[in-house]
Amino acid sequence: MRYYGEEALGLIETLGMVPAINGADRMLKAANVELIAYENIGSTLVAIMVKGDVAAVRASVDAGAAAAAEIGKLTASNVMPRPIRAVGDIVSVHDIDAGAGGEEEVPAPRHRALGLIETFGIVFVLEAADAMVKAADVELIGYENVASGYISVLVQGDVAACKSAVEAGVKAVADMGTQVYSSVVIPTPHPDLSKIISRYAIEKLLP
Structure with missing residues (x-):
């Protein structure tokens, strides 16, 4: 889905995919947030991005960062309460729905x-x-x-x-x-x- 910066943005970044997936699972279960982007950035870095209200995103990022660090290396995490529209455009480049190929698959x-x-x-x-x-x-x-x-x-x-x-x-x-x-x-x-x-x-x- 297209993200316009209309809600807070939460991010975690890890070394490797497995910590990122564990982090994503915990982020989605910890608070009322929506998974909006995922990217294998390169050089072993993987990023997860969610959106929601500020409090939910903070709780989600805290939980996801802890889960990733439990089994691997967390390289970065952040909460952006009011990102500018252009940041939303960058996030939308990595739209999870565009890369998922449809739920039937x-x-x-x-x-x-x-x-x-x-x-x-x-x-x-x-x-x-x-x-x-x-x-x-x-x-x-x-x-x-x-x-x-x-x-x-x-x-x-x-x-x-x-x-x-x-x-x-x-x-x-x-x-x-x-x-x-x-x-x-x-x-x-x-x-x-x-x-x-x-x-x-x-x-x-x-x-």
Whole structure:
């Protein structure tokens, strides 16, 4: 949707995608805000933007920043109570609805848990993905190369299965002599996360 700066703007920015998604989920659940923009900026940075009244946006950003920092690196957060129209135009360049491709194409995680792992390098993330799907009844639904070597995989299933899958993926990477950058299980994803996740659906990425 087009954003005109008519409401307060809240932003968090993270190193990597997994902390950003965890932050977005918490932002949307913490207050009455609307997800308006998402962008993989490059050089591993990912941004989430929401709008709403000032108090709601402040609560949302506080919650999202804390959630992102719990599992990765938060690089920036901000609340802009009255952004100018031109700032709204820049935000609209990254309109989440324009990039989502329509809800009919979304893998529908709203009633299923999500498990996510992010590593530095494709060798490790492929090992993690293999271990995740072999360890539990989960479906590999997404993949993203954030840039500069940070790569993520996403699975969905019931909560217990996603927990087992993520544990197995983390262990598989540890057995290779390194650590995952970030991992998380989101038991009940906010429905609007589907707008982000749909961008990374494997079916859409295949040639």
